[in-house]
Amino acid sequence: MNNETIDPGGTLMEEPLLRVDGITKDFRIGEKEIHVLKGIDLEIRGRETMAILGVSGVGKTTLLHILGTLDRPTRGRVAYRGQDLFSRSDKDLAGFRNREIGFVFQFHYLLSDLTALENTMLPALIGGMSKKRAEQKAAGLLRELGLEERMAHRPGKLSGGEQQRVAVARAVIMDPRIVLADEPTGNLDTRSAGVVEDLLVRLRDTHGVTIVAVTHNPQFAARMDRQIHMFDGRLLEAGNPGLQPTTKGV
Numbered sequence: 001m002n003n004e005t006i007d008p009g010g011t012l013m014e015e016p017l018l019r020v021d022g023i024t025k026d027f028r029i030g031e032k033e034i035h036v037l038k039g040i041d042l043e044i045r046g047r048e049t050m051a052i053l054g055v056s057g058v059g060k061t062t063l064l065h066i067l068g069t070l071d072r073p074t075r076g077r078v079a080y081r082g083q084d085l086f087s088r089s090d091k092d093l094a095g096f097r098n099r100e101i102g103f104v105f106q107f108h109y110l111l112s113d114l115t116a117l118e119n120t121m122l123p124a125l126i127g128g129m130s131k132k133r134a135e136q137k138a139a140g141l142l143r144e145l146g147l148e149e150r151m152a153h154r155p156g157k158l159s160g161g162e163q164q165r166v167a168v169a170r171a172v173i174m175d176p177r178i179v180l181a182d183e184p185t186g187n188l189d190t191r192s193a194g195v196v197e198d199l200l201v202r203l204r205d206t207h208g209v210t211i212v213a214v215t216h217n218p219q220f221a222a223r224m225d226r227q228i229h230m231f232d233g234r235l236l237e238a239g240n241p242g243l244q245p246t247t248k249g250v
């Protein structure tokens with residue numbers, strides 16, 4: 001796939017990893033239609049880290065789900081490395097997600113009957129990796145995340161912070177280009193939250209991924225390259241002139 005385009009000036013420009021154009025999302029509840037996303041434009045580059053902030057109910061999870069193709073927008077377009085995503089079938093998108101996107105949610109969604117190792121291996125097995133290779137890779141990741149002693153434990157025997165670290169290992173086992181995290185430390189005590197935050201911030205360097213994290217924690221957000229605020233269905237970027245108090249005429 002060609003990931004590069006020539007701009008009118010003749011310079012080689014890299015296509016953004018994700019380009020979001022005019023996304024809207026409406027939900028219908030009974031008779032009532034609510035307009036959650038009202039026109040979102042966003043470019044996310046490879047190996048960028050980005051926080052999405054905003055009050056409860058503003059549409060952060062809705063946006064993250066669309067970026068991760070878990071949900072389709074009502075209108076608008078999302079291109080991944082220049083390729084339109086939502087013209088693809090659900091089946092096609094499921095394969096795309098498995099290969100290219102890692103998810104970390106507020107609730108770990110680990111399967112309770114599987115060990116930490118088996119939970120981590122799962123996306124790799126679904127993606128067709130051999131059991132032996134998946135096992136090696138999962139074990140390597142869990143070791144890297146400080147869970148060497150916890151591999152054979154089921155989620156019920158792990159602390160909240162450990163469960164979330166397993167979820168991070170599971171998110172990166174397929175070497176995705178992007179990790180989408182939705183309040184990944186929302187359920188953790190301050191110390192465990194700090195460990196998981198450190199780990200997520202480091203993933204860009206350790207695994208070369210782009211990180212988009214929804215968070216209510218301004219300190220965590222400040223550690224990202226970009227901070228995007230959602231307000232009334234639209235985005236405002238910190239550092240964006242629209243957000244700065246005007247000094248005109250002063």
Ligand SMILES: Nc1ncnc2c1ncn2[C@@H]1O[C@H](COP(=O)(O)OP(=O)(O)OP(=O)(O)O)[C@@H](O)[C@H]1O
Nearest residue numbers: 027028029036054055056057058059060061062063
């Ligand atoms: N499947 C759905 N059907 C109907 N309404 C929905 C659906 N999903 C989300 N909504 C509504 O869309 C709005 C945005 O929800 P969303 O979960 O994206 O907010 P959020 O910013 O993630 O909030 P929080 O910080 O509480 O997680 C809310 O009013 C919510 O009730």
Ligand SMILES: [Mg+2]
Nearest residue numbers: 060061062182
């Ligand atoms: Mg949410």
